[in-house]
Amino acid sequence: MTMAEQQPVGIHVVTIAYNPGPELEAMVSSLRVACRLHGASDPSVNITLTIVDNGSQAERVDAIVDQYAQEFSARVIRPGRNLGYGRAANRGLHDATEPWVCVANPDTVFQPGSLVELVNAGNRWPQAGIFGPRLLERDGKVYPSARALPSLRNGVGHALFAHVWPANPWTRAYHGNTEHEHVAGWLSGACLLIRTSAWRKLEGFDPRYFMFFEDVDLGRRAGEVGITSVYVPSAAVVHEQGASWKARPAKMIRAHHDSAKQYLADAYPGIAYVPLRALLGAGLDVRAWWQTRGSE
Numbered sequence: 001m002t003m004a005e006q007q008p009v010g011i012h013v014v015t016i017a018y019n020p021g022p023e024l025e026a027m028v029s030s031l032r033v034a035c036r037l038h039g040a041s042d043p044s045v046n047i048t049l050t051i052v053d054n055g056s057q058a059e060r061v062d063a064i065v066d067q068y069a070q071e072f073s074a075r076v077i078r079p080g081r082n083l084g085y086g087r088a089a090n091r092g093l094h095d096a097t098e099p100w101v102c103v104a105n106p107d108t109v110f111q112p113g114s115l116v117e118l119v120n121a122g123n124r125w126p127q128a129g130i131f132g133p134r135l136l137e138r139d140g141k142v143y144p145s146a147r148a149l150p151s152l153r154n155g156v157g158h159a160l161f162a163h164v165w166p167a168n169p170w171t172r173a174y175h176g177n178t179e180h181e182h183v184a185g186w187l188s189g190a191c192l193l194i195r196t197s198a199w200r201k202l203e204g205f206d207p208r209y210f211m212f213f214e215d216v217d218l219g220r221r222a223g224e225v226g227i228t229s230v231y232v233p234s235a236a237v238v239h240e241q242g243a244s245w246k247a248r249p250a251k252m253i254r255a256h257h258d259s260a261k262q263y264l265a266d267a268y269p270g271i272a273y274v275p276l277r278a279l280l281g282a283g284l285d286v287r288a289w290w291q292t293r294g295s296e
Contacts, residue, residue: 008035008043008044008045008046009044009045009046009098009099009100009119010045010046010047010048010097010098010099010100011045011046011047011048011098011100011101011102011115011119011193012047012048012049012050012093012096012097012098012100012101012102012196013031013047013048013049013050013072013101013102013103013104014049014050014051014052014088014089014092014093014101014102014103014104015027015028015049015050015051015052015092015103015104015105015106016051016052016054016085016088016089016092016105016106017051017052017053017054017055017061017106018053018054018055018082019055019056019057020055020060020061020106021060023106023107023240024051024060024061024064024106024107025060025064026109027104027105027106027107027108027109027110028049028064028068028072028074030108030109030110030111031047031049031072031110031115032071033110033111033112033113034110034111034112034113034114034115034116035047035115035116036112036113036116037112037113037116037117038112038113044116044119045115045116045119046098047072047115048072048073048096048098049068049072049073049074049075050074050075050076050077050092050093051064051065051074051075051076051077051092052076052077052078052079052083052088052089052091052092053076053077053078054079054081054082054083054084054088055082058078061076062076077091077092079091084207084209084210084211085189085205085209085210085211085212085214086189086204086205086206086207086209086210086211086214087205087207087210089103089204089205090203090204090205090207093199093204096196096199097196098196099195099196099197100119100122100193100194100195100196101193101194101196101199102115102191102192102193102194103189103191103192103194104190104191104192104237105189105190105191105239107239107240108190108191108237108238108239109237109238109239110191110237111136111235111236111237111238113235114133114235114236114237115193115235117133117232117234117235118131118133118193118232118235119193121181121230121232121234121235122193122195125228125230127228128183128227128228128229128230129194129195129197129198129199129201129222129227129228129229130187130192130193130194130195130198130218130219130222130227130228130229130230131187131192131193131194131229131230131231131232131235132145132146132184132187132188132191132192132193132229132230132231132232133145133191133193133232133233133235133236133237134178134231134232134233134234134235134236134237135188135190135191135237135238135239136236136237136238136239137238137239137240138238138240142178143188143239144176144178145178145187145188145190145231146176146177146178146182146184146186146187146188146229146231147176147184147185147186147187148176148184148185149185149186149216149219149220149223149267150216150263150267178231178233179233180233181230181231181232181233181234182230182231183228183229183230183231184219184229184230184231185219185220185223185229186215186216186218186219186220186229187215187219187229187231188215188239189205189214189215189218190237190239191237191239192215198222198227201225201227202218202221202222202225202227205217205218206218206221206266208262209259209262209263210255210258210259211252211255211256211259212255212256212259212260213256213259213260213262213263214259216263217263217266220266220267253291
């Protein structure tokens with residue numbers, strides 16, 4: 001049975017703001033069309049919205065909360081410091097009671113019916129707990145948002161060759177397919193719909209990841225406890241890739257590589273992997289230095 005034949009389903013949406021521009025309002029306003037399939041007069045989804053404000057400029061966030069307070073029961077949580085992405089999402093969803101939660105970047109724009117399509121996929125995959133849409137870049141290109149968990153071979157090959165040889169076999173294996181609905185190792189944290197029961201079982205994102213790789217880690221931990229992640233291309237969301245990088249590229253690149261080292265420690269623990277972690281960690285440090293040289 002599809003949602004068109006059911007009562008509206010509740011979704012608690014959380015997004016994380018850090019001194020946002022107009023992209024935040026575009027994301028929130030797009031939730032209106034995300035709740036309706038094409039041609040439907042009534043929404044199939046009821047949304048509750050929480051914005052976790054990690055920044056110091058309150059005016060824009062407050063204006064959006066005031067505008068959508070009635071429609072989405074919008075609220076703002078201000079932790080008083082920058083918690084990072086995963087920890088802020090956890091904070092925003094700590095009291096969610098709806099059957100679904102959605103984590104979305106503030107620079108995403110939901111396309112018509114996208115949340116309905118994701119929940120419908122949940123009905124098709126009752127054993128799955130995490131669902132991700134097709135992510136589109138601003139020029140319409142499909143971003144590979146449903147990937148295999150990074151094995152040592154594919155992860156290293158992708159890291160070394162992705163920028164100089166985009167069609168290399170390791171990157172192709174890692175990126176996977178973007179055309180068909182399928183089970184994935186992990187899904188991009190730019191937009192995730194998650195059963196609240198699965199979110200609680202996983203205890204949300206691992207708070208040790210300040211930014212980046214919290215979604216890879218979530219997919220890895222989900223698979224370990226039998227929670228499946230499913231890519232749903234019938235749901236589309238536009239994401240301006242790298243918007244958060246533009247103001248602070250060097251800092252973001254370093255954060256990305258630090259999180260990659262944390263993931264290596266989590267995915268390959270134990271004494272036997274100490275030499276490998278040290279070697280790969282040194283390689284990540286060199287790669288971060290190379291990418292940030294001259295940028296500050």
